[in-house]
Amino acid sequence: MTTGEWSTDARGTGEYAEVNGLTMYYETYGSGRPLILLHGGLGSGEMFGPVIPALARHHQVIAPDLQGHGRTADIDRPIDLALLAGDIVALIDHLGLQKPDVVGYSLGGGVALHTALAAPEKIGRLVVASVYLRPDAVDPALRAQQGQVNAAAAEFMKETPMYELYQRVAPRPEDFPRLLDKIGAMMATDYDFTEAVRGLRVPTLLVAGDADQAPPSHYADMFKLLDGGLRDGGWMGENRPKGGHALAILPGVTHYNAFRSPLFAAVTLDFLDEQG
Numbered sequence: 001m002t003t004g005e006w007s008t009d010a011r012g013t014g015e016y017a018e019v020n021g022l023t024m025y026y027e028t029y030g031s032g033r034p035l036i037l038l039h040g041g042l043g044s045g046e047m048f049g050p051v052i053p054a055l056a057r058h059h060q061v062i063a064p065d066l067q068g069h070g071r072t073a074d075i076d077r078p079i080d081l082a083l084l085a086g087d088i089v090a091l092i093d094h095l096g097l098q099k100p101d102v103v104g105y106s107l108g109g110g111v112a113l114h115t116a117l118a119a120p121e122k123i124g125r126l127v128v129a130s131v132y133l134r135p136d137a138v139d140p141a142l143r144a145q146q147g148q149v150n151a152a153a154a155e156f157m158k159e160t161p162m163y164e165l166y167q168r169v170a171p172r173p174e175d176f177p178r179l180l181d182k183i184g185a186m187m188a189t190d191y192d193f194t195e196a197v198r199g200l201r202v203p204t205l206l207v208a209g210d211a212d213q214a215p216p217s218h219y220a221d222m223f224k225l226l227d228g229g230l231r232d233g234g235w236m237g238e239n240r241p242k243g244g245h246a247l248a249i250l251p252g253v254t255h256y257n258a259f260r261s262p263l264f265a266a267v268t269l270d271f272l273d274e275q276g
Contacts (some may be wrong), residue, residue, distance in 0.1 A: 044070025
């Protein structure tokens with residue numbers, strides 16, 4: 001895969017916002033009800049290039065680069081989901097957005113989840129893609145690989161699209177090893193999102209590929225925390241989960257192409273619009 005596969009014909013505008021000590025870069029596409037689109041680790045808003053035209057057809061898509069990613073320079077603090085969520089809450093306030101929908105993938109999905117927990121009154125609907133509840137949800141071999149993410153891995157990543165993107169757009173390209181150290185430290189921290197998911201108070205769509213990092217059964221278990229998958233939904237949907245929650249398992253999709261899949265865009269738009 002190359003970053004060319006992340007490109008888009010959509011025309012956006014790039015700007016910076018001062019939030020929480022960050023000079024945060026974000027791009028805006030289209031018009032309509034606002035949708036904040038949050039990228040995965042070691043990427044940027046540019047990752048969503050193939051699906052942005054569909055998302056921006058009826059939405060104002062705002063795609064920020066998170067701390068230390070893309071065109072947003074790093075600052076002296078760890079990369080932490082709660083802190084990153086605070087940046088998104090501050091961006092919502094800075095832009096004067098009225099209850100935007102928040103859509104996040106992988107790292108961005110964790111940030112979206114924590115944004116909804118921190119300020120549920122500030123967002124409309126939530127889409128959390130390719131996020132699992134606990135580290136033990138994934139294969140031990142993958143956990144071992146994740147444990148090797150640190151500055152020393154920078155040399156081995158020079159042929160990856162993440163490295164190429166960072167070198168092309170980052171304000172300080174030499175910071176890539178530092179970003180790896182921070183991402184590695186975040187992944188090495190134990191966590192359990194069970195109560196966080198159970199406590200969601202905004203309509204939420206959980207999304208995963210059928211060959212994602214965690215198995216489909218794990219995402220079904222996540223859905224149960226939202227009152228999903230426990231009963232027949234009824235002829236008129238009267239027995240669907242309380243709170244308007246939903247689950248989508250995307251066929252033929254992995255963790256590494258979900259963010260650019262037309263299926264990801266389709267289920268996201270269906271949830272945000274047809275059920276909105």
